[in-house]
Amino acid sequence: MGSTWRRLAAGVAASLFITALVSPVAAETRALLVGVWKFESPMLKDLAGPEHDLAAMETLVRAEGARDVTVLRNDQVSRTTVETAIHALGLRSKPGDWIVLYYSGHGAEADAAVRGTRDGDRDQFLPLARFDPADPERYIVDKDFYAWLSRYVPGSVKVLMMADACHSGTLNRSADARAFRFTPRLGFRAAQADFTLTARPAPRFAAVLGGSGGTTVDRADLPNLIYLAAARDEQLAWEFPMPVEGAPPRGLLTYNVEQGLTTRGPDGRSLAADLDGNGSVEVGELAQYVATQVRSFTADRQEPQAFIPPGGEGLKLFARVEAAAPPETAPLPAIFAADPAAQPMLAAAGAPWRVAARAEAADFVYDRTAGVLLRRSGDRVAQDVATTAQLRGVLEKWDTIDRLRPLLDETRVRLTLGPGAFGTRYVPGAQVDASVTAAAAAGSTTGASLYLTVFNLASDGTVQALYPSGQEGDGRIEPGARLPLIENRVTPPYGTDHVVALLTPQAPVALRAVLRAVEGQRASGRLVAPLKQAVVAAGAAGGLSVAELYTGR
Known part of the structure; x- marks a missing residue:
């Protein structure tokens, strides 16, 4: 503007x-x-x-x-x-x-x-x-x-x-x-x-x-x-x-x-x-x-x-309108078959999605011939999707992101990706850097440490712990710190990854235990409950930031 x-x-x-x-x-x-x-x-x-x-x-x-x-x-x-x-x-x-x-x-x-x-x-x-x-x-x-x-x-x-x-x-x-x-x-x-x-x-x-x-x-x-x-x-x-x-x-x-x-x-x-x-x-x-x-x-x-x-x-x-509770469960995502080859897979009984009759009414469009899943944003969110298990992993990951959205609070923590501009799609082999800026809560004790936890949800829902690793100990950082966290290269699976950064005044023991248990698995949904518990417990002293990473050929 x-x-x-x-x-x-x-x-x-x-x-x-x-x-x-x-x-x-x-x-x-x-x-x-x-x-x-x-x-x-x-x-x-x-x-x-x-x-x-x-x-x-x-x-x-x-x-x-x-x-x-x-x-x-x-x-x-x-x-x-x-x-x-x-x-x-x-x-x-x-x-x-x-x-x-x-x-x-x-x-x-x-x-x-x-x-x-x-x-x-x-x-x-x-x-x-x-x-x-x-x-x-x-x-x-x-x-x-x-x-x-x-x-x-x-x-x-x-x-x-x-x-x-x-x-x-x-x-x-x-x-x-x-x-x-x-x-x-x-x-x-x-x-x-x-x-x-x-x-x-x-x-x-x-x-x-x-x-x-x-x-x-x-x-x-x-x-x-x-x-x-x-x-x-x-x-x-x-x-x-x-x-x-x-x-x-x-x-x-x-x-x-x-x-x-x-x-x-x-x-x-x-x-x-x-x-x-x-x-x-x-x-x-x-x-x-x-x-x-x-x-x-x-x-x-x-x-x-x-x-x-x-x-x-x-x-x-001030708001005099009585606050409404969010819905307990979200509707199943709607998927449209972009080609006939996708229809049998989408019609599978008990699948965690519903089939849309028109692309305009769909949350996702699946082209099985090309192995590509598109989201309503127009982004290619997953490539090389050929099996029901892979499709389930992608959709569970997006359901996880939708459930995390109400928890987002970037007042204290902001995750940014580079070196490309805002929204860049990174090609295979390209370098990707991530950094986190952390701020102390108003009125917090001078010198009080914060705990940073960062992980990635790959395009197919695979969980990848990023911080802290062995070198960072318990992930304790100082307020006001800006930390370079990731210097890596783009590798499969390609599509849309989500990097998640959580800042808390105490180490999120329960969340980190779940992260260790699901490392390398398509199990993003298991992180929602411990993340919510950590965000609520942190209150104003903590925060949650999510950044999307676009990769692919």
Whole structure:
């Protein structure tokens, strides 16, 4: 995403509901929720997710006590209606209030009218229904939002923004179209974006008392705005069917914000985004939770970035929605036979999968002739799969990863792979390095050691212990350490490996015993229970990070 739209309107505010630093009785939460999914334009593809995103966000803000809620859908959305709604919210707001601005739909970019500023040479904008670059009512540019917010919203009112949209991105590994299920919320790219937007009208209303009314070309970030960018600059924002059987497509950013504020975490008591388990969710916690979950959902294709004013990370969130328990068991994965040779194997009685009639409805696509298993992300997750036992091992490994996802917490530990760029597919024989950065928990005893445990789940589910080995003793490390752990070469089996790093304040004896017992076996599922026990016992002092490694010819 480009600089200003990234900073101003391509992300979620770190919370929809923040305990204001004034009397909670006086403060109110107000909301403007906007969604466009029917574009009625040959230039733009209709989307499926924004309709469901918008409904979910309205339910969430109203459940949290917001009564002043404006919702605009499809052809109700224009420059005038959005500007008018923001102006009206500014007039109704009092010091200490919060305004939630939310948009779900396409994002795009065009040449900037003024170049050479800190905003860059491209304008990021939202194309609306019946988009026409010659009609300013049919799109909203990042600079419009800046002008409206600075002019119409007093500085004493906090603004929380979420735009589940994006406009640019690259990938450095291929995706197989037979299994790629993500839909980019991207309006225009490359030659399609070679147009200039027409001149836009100036703000139509007088500045609200206390608003800065900023209109300069080079603009400082608004100090009363908190947000989390939907993705890094070079990435797309996606919508995708959620991991619940029969669930509709959703924007990944919106879905994970909702999950973080309405479902229970690993301890079964606190909210999923309450990473330290202290009974409240802070801005920084929700930002970390959403970034980790979206990255995991998209196979590292999308990673939200937080942009929070200095000192804002500790602002407390609250959620009055009763936290829901996650389902005890997930539905069996759906597999589609890409060729007739795969059908007899997939039809085996008692298999831990169900057969999909269409590739579009499948979690995995199996081409037995080529021996390749593809995941819905479009990635070739396993090669040379020829037997039922091999297929079971691959699917058990992915079930393990899905069950570990709610446990992820990268606040204290982050595992990274190299030397290739984010998401690189490594060819046979290539060198792969892994490193772990560990951080001490807030308030922990100075000099207190931590224990690091790292293992790999190969593409076929084979468990490989990595750290500690004989040279590292019990795996004790110092807080703040950045450790190079693996310098190895890519060998079979090829596909998608998952490297797992666990940080704990005490040695995870039970987990390490299981690791020793299943070393070299396709037994990834046996690690879930001891991992969960270790994560819950570690609390805020520990963490869990998983990195995907793509290998193959």
